Amino acid sequence: MPDATKTPWLPPRWFVRLAWSTHRGLYRVTGGRFGLRRAKPDRWGMMRLTTTGRRSAQERSVILGYFDDGPNLVTMAMNGWDTREPAWWLNLQAHPEATVHLSGGQRRVSGRAANGEERARLWERWRELDKDLDGYAARRSGETAVVILEPRADAG
Secondary structure (H helix, E strand, O other): OOOOOOOOOOOOHHHHHHHHHHHHHHHHHOOOOOOOEOOEOOEOEEEEEEEEOOOOOOEEEEEEEEEEEOOEEEEEEOHHHOOOOOHHHHHHHHOOEEEEEEOOEEEEEEEEEOOHHHHHHHHHHHHHHOOOHHHHHOOOOOOOEEEEEEEOOOOO
């Protein structure tokens, strides 16, 4: 098991933000043909989550890593391991209904934080996909939310 006390290296914040912007730009320019990938048993996938802004009520999109947990998608509110909560997570807490775009289509979901044993189980699954997870999480001042995106009952 990796040493949870060792903090892995991260690039400077400006570089992380530039990488996010570039990724979103490539997604837009290619009409969604680049930028998303399906999760596999040994690798997290990439999805595009569209939430409703908590103050603006405008649609806001972000590309996030995820893995499948039955019919649910699981991601983390990590904000590039910055101490602040990501805006998409604050938006999802205010307006839980959202849309997820995957490489094979889209689905309507409702988001919530995992708690207790469920959170521990899902965190352990992330550890299998990212050996440095605990070290990255140690950079944050508080607990990183494990976010579950469940298919909405009204999704058809």
